[in-house]
Amino acid sequence: xxxxxxxxxxxxxxxxxxxxxxxxxxxxxxxxxxxxxxxxxxxxxxxxxxxxxxxxxxxxxxxxxxxxxxxxxxxxxxxxxxxxxxxxxxxxxxxxxxxxxxxxxxxxxxxxxxxxxxxxxxxxxxxxxxxxxxxxxxxxxxxxxxxxxxxxxxxxxxxxxxxxxxxxxxxxxxxxxxxxxxxxxxxxxxxxxxxxxxxxxxxxxxxxxxxxxxxxxxxxxxxxxxxxxxxxxxxxxxxxxxxxxxxxxxxxxxx
Ligand SMILES: N[C@@H](CCC(=O)N[C@@H](CS)C(=O)NCC(=O)O)C(=O)O
Numbered sequence: 506x507x508x509x510x511x512x513x514x515x516x517x518x519x520x521x522x523x524x525x526x527x528x529x530x531x532x533x534x535x536x537x538x539x540x541x542x543x544x545x546x547x548x549x550x551x552x553x554x555x556x557x558x559x560x561x562x563x564x565x566x567x568x569x570x571x572x573x574x575x576x577x578x579x580x581x582x583x584x585x586x587x588x589x590x591x592x593x594x595x596x597x598x599x600x601x602x603x604x605x606x607x608x609x610x611x612x613x614x615x616x617x618x619x620x621x622x623x624x625x626x627x628x629x630x631x632x633x634x635x636x637x638x639x640x641x642x643x644x645x646x647x648x649x650x651x652x653x654x655x656x657x658x659x660x661x662x663x664x665x666x667x668x669x670x671x672x673x674x675x676x677x678x679x680x681x682x683x684x685x686x687x688x689x690x691x692x693x694x695x696x697x698x699x700x701x702x703x704x705x706x707x708x709x710x711x712x713x714x715x716x717x718x719x720x721x722x723x724x725x726x727x728x729x730x731x732x733x734x735x736x737x738x739x740x741x742x743x744x745x746x747x748x749x750x751x752x753x754x755x756x757x758x759x760x
Contacts, residue, residue, distance in 0.1 A: 506599050507535035508618050510552040511611065513594035514541035518710040519608035520594050521756040525702050526612045528752040530619025543575075544593070546562055549580040551587065551601030573655055608706075609640040612699055625698050635693050639700035642680065643707050649673035650711050657717040671729045674711065678737040686741040692743075697750065705747045708740075709760040 514518050515538035527534045537553045538595045540548075546556050548566070556579055560566070566579045568591065580591055587604025588595045596605040597616060616626040627633035653670035656662040681704055684692050692700040714721075715728040736739045748757045 507533045509533075509598065509605075509611075509614060510535045510537065510551070510578055510597045510599075510601075511594050512537045512549065512597075513552075514538060514544045517594065517667055518706040518756075521709070522608050522612040522699075522702055523596070523615050524756055526615040526625060526699065527619070527704070528755075529625050529697065529702075530623035532615050532619045534615065542709050545574060545576045545578055547579070549578060549584045549591075549593070549595070551583060551597050572651075607644070609644060609699075609703060612702060613640070616699055624694070624696050625702075627694065627698060632694055632698075632700070636698050636700045639692060640703050643703045644679070646673050646677040647710075650707065654710070654714060657714055657720050660720055662717075662720050662724060664726070667721075667724060667726055669730070670714075674729050675736075677707075678733070678740050681743070682737040682740040685743050690714045697747070697752070700745060701743070702753075704740075705744055705753060705757060708744050709757055712760060 509523070509532065511520055511523060511534060513536070515536065516539075520536065520538075523534060524536075526532070534650060539555075548554055548556055548560055556749070560579060563579075568580045568585075568747055570576065570578045572592065578591075583601070584604075585591055587597060587602065588606050589607055592606060593672070594606075594608055594611055596611040597603065598605075605611050613626065616623075619625070621628075627636050649670050650673065653662065653666055657664045660698045691697055712730050715730055718728065721728055744760075747753050750758060
């Protein structure tokens, strides 16, 4: 039996946070997934699976979606007890009772389950807390990033949403860039930590905006990431190096 089960759509850079961490600290994760459009045809549960005709008749599980999905989603009571916010990625402990939500917390769970010597969650309370600081700051950026990416995907992006995402991206990337001074190879310590994993996955997710050139030119703007290597050379250099790392490359090679 795996140590952690994650239910999500795939591909998902949110899930990559956990899979990269798992490679670094030796945790066995099971991933149950389908493509994002197909997840509406799945039962959202610890024992997630494609819906049967019988499941579709059970309206008690039919819930109004709220973020990133437009249709009804079939979430069981057990799923919502374990996951009160009803979102994916949704991780579960082996008995299916303990739900862990938010991709950063799922990644933390992996680090806690894994071998401590890996050092990916720091080796003392100060370093671990500094890693948490990066994860919290990344989640603040991720909120603006998600609003922008969903608006682009739904072809409803406005100048206001674009400007807000652009500002959030600038603040986030400036901080990452300035943390990576010439003698700092990683964000927090002298090795890869959850802070680096989170940054790499958030940047990978955000960079998908460049694929929505049509929606962006429709409001007369360029992708926010178009000048990014010149604006944030150390942050982008770090991202590129992480993409080559053997724990990251199976997931992030394509970025
Ligand atoms: N900040 C969360 C974001 C998760 C999230 O917003 N998930 C959305 C899909 S992108 C969801 O599951 N929505 C379920 C619904 O709409 O009911 C994370 O990093 O895990």
